[in-house]
Amino acid sequence: MLCHVFVNGTEAQGRAFFRPLLELQPLKMWARTMPYKEANRQATDTAGRKRRLLSGANFKVPLAVELVGAVVREFVPFLTENGIALASGVMFEMFPNRKIREVDPGATAFPCRGDWYHVSVCFTWDNASMDEDIRAFNSRLIRMISERGWMSDGSRYLNYDGGDYIDPMRAFGNNLLSLHLLKADYDPHNLFRKYGLWHRYSWESRG
Structure with missing residues (x-):
């Protein structure tokens, strides 16, 4: 279990705030004072140049x-x-x-x-022959988390490429x-096209 947490304060304040976690005597403990730029790299610098898939889902509390x-x-x-x-x-990201x-x-x-709240799932591997199996497993896992964590027909988290098509109206609703x-202003050549946002209204709605 990885616990990636931070507090904006002194080291003494941080150790006092996270004392219940520190008392669990983690196998690896890197807690110390560091600039935010360094803290933000802690979860990404370990994998090096590898193949990677990030995806996510939402869940409601209480977390079962x-x-x-x-x-x-x-x-x-x-x-x-x-x-x-x-x-x-x-x-399982429990940010206020x-x-x-x-x-x-x-x-x-x-x-x-x-x-x-949000669940982030990360796969890191080397062999390209595993791509299809990992993406298929990831889709099943995300679907299960969405349905059981949402207690309904599921939810979708849009920041990551989960591998499945999402209808733009379901993804963005009234927005x-x-x-x-x-998109007509900032992506006129339709470079970012995952959600099919390129639409005749992009131009016609501008008059």
């Missing part, structure tokens, strides 16, 4: 022990069997979200502001027209 157990039972054997456990992982939820959903194009207009 059964969901975490189900993820472990699926994820760990797959990593072990394929020898890719060194720099792969699942992270009250402040970002103060922004009206229609104020910006990013719709993922609500009383829910879709605004995105068409922005």
